[in-house]
Amino acid sequence: MTDVIARYDRLIEAGELRPDPDQRATVERLDRLAAELAAPVKQSFLARLAGKAPPRPRGLYMWGGVGRGKSMLMDLFFGCVSISPKRRVHFHEFMIEVHDRLRAERAKEKGDPIAAVVAVIAGEAELLCFDEMVVNNSADAMILSRLFTGLMNAGVTVVTTSNRPPADLYKDGLNREHFLPFIALIERRLDVLPLNGPTDYRLARLGGHPTWHVPIGPVATAAVRHAFFRLTDYPPEDRANVPSEDIKVPGGRMLHVPKALKGVAVFSFKRLCGEPRGAADYLAIARHYHTVIIVAIPIMGPDRRNEAARFKVLIDALYEHKVKLLATADAEPEALYPSGDGAFEFERTVSRLMEMQSEDYLAAGHGRA
Numbered sequence: 103m104t105d106v107i108a109r110y111d112r113l114i115e116a117g118e119l120r121p122d123p124d125q126r127a128t129v130e131r132l133d134r135l136a137a138e139l140a141a142p143v144k145q146s147f148l149a150r151l152a153g154k155a156p157p158r159p160r161g162l163y164m165w166g167g168v169g170r171g172k173s174m175l176m177d178l179f180f181g182c183v184s185i186s187p188k189r190r191v192h193f194h195e196f197m198i199e200v201h202d203r204l205r206a207e208r209a210k211e212k213g214d215p216i217a218a219v220v221a222v223i224a225g226e227a228e229l230l231c232f233d234e235m236v237v238n239n240s241a242d243a244m245i246l247s248r249l250f251t252g253l254m255n256a257g258v259t260v261v262t263t264s265n266r267p268p269a270d271l272y273k274d275g276l277n278r279e280h281f282l283p284f285i286a287l288i289e290r291r292l293d294v295l296p297l298n299g300p301t302d303y304r305l306a307r308l309g310g311h312p313t314w315h316v317p318i319g320p321v322a323t324a325a326v327r328h329a330f331f332r333l334t335d336y337p338p339e340d341r342a343n344v345p346s347e348d349i350k351v352p353g354g355r356m357l358h359v360p361k362a363l364k365g366v367a368v369f370s371f372k373r374l375c376g377e378p379r380g381a382a383d384y385l386a387i388a389r390h391y392h393t394v395i396i397v398a399i400p401i402m403g404p405d406r407r408n409e410a411a412r413f414k415v416l417i418d419a420l421y422e423h424k425v426k427l428l429a430t431a432d433a434e435p436e437a438l439y440p441s442g443d444g445a446f447e448f449e450r451t452v453s454r455l456m457e458m459q460s461e462d463y464l465a466a467g468h469g470r471a
Contacts (some may be wrong), residue, residue, distance in 0.1 A: 105182040106133040110175075118335075125171055128164060128295045132179040132261075135159055139185050139229060139259065158228070161260040163235075163288055165267050166297030167467055172263035173233060173364060175297075179261065180231050188229040193262065194389040196232060197242050198350050200249065216245060220252035232262040233365070234392075236469040237272040237281070247283040254291050265467035268294060313428045313459050314435065318398050322430035326368075326395050329428055333393055334363040344368075351386045359387075365468075367391040371399045375412040384416045388423035392468040399431035404442040414451045421454045424466045 110129045113119045138159035164172050180190050200219060207215035223230075230253070237243050254260065264271070268288040272281045288294070311329065315322035330344075345363060348356045361368035367387065374384075374396060387394060402410040420427055431438065435455035439448040457463055 190231040224256035384419035
């Protein structure tokens, strides 16, 4: 038994997790993979002469509904794997990097750009772990089969999580027939493991508590702070040291996220909507985080038309990607823009804010359908 199983069992014993057959089967497979990755690589003399990459352990595709522990199990596994280099990255962020690298290679006008990018990535990580594999656009869909075939052939072990089984990736997407080889690759080269146990840990950690807190003040701030700690398992005593991070916005810009951990991000309304931002910023946030906490949302009106317009675009992005929203505000949604020019256009945002508090919405998986 290696550390993956031992750490998982300690969480069960501590009452942090409940017994779950799907989780147990996945933990045992992750444990075996950790051991396989740590073992010395064996390769025949003839294979070495031929310059073939040494065989690497078979990777995993873990899929299931929201809150079933996929990211938690990835955390356990990644922390226990001793090989280097290794990398864990959100799938959307990874694909943005891939397209940036492809553009740079195409500008050189030398050879196959995908092969060149594969070689660079394979040199950076023997193990690639992805959070939330989801395919929403044809640009990604057209290159994934060649990209991942190249990575696996180069000896990279891939472990990924997703809310969908492989057959449902890029469902109803444009020219999906060109994407089908990628689905076949996943099913042929990765072990597909379902995680659909009876406990939705993310919803349970919200614990039926309100997600919209009024008025702005110490009580509301304490409520969302406690929610952040429940969702991330971050020790409350370390609240002064909650990490920040930067995420890439399409086009190459970086967006600073003041507090971010395990797919949960915290922003002030002023930072999100009081500064000049556009749909690309909000889509990057919606794709990257399953839960967003916004503090200090004010009552708006014609004097805050620009902030209100940005807020509408932000809520549209979060809603379309089924992001959980927790907030502190000076009023309930229906009173955020009470009157004046622009109030009618704000009504759709109010409707979405109300729906985003419903149990059905909170139980939905992150990502576009």
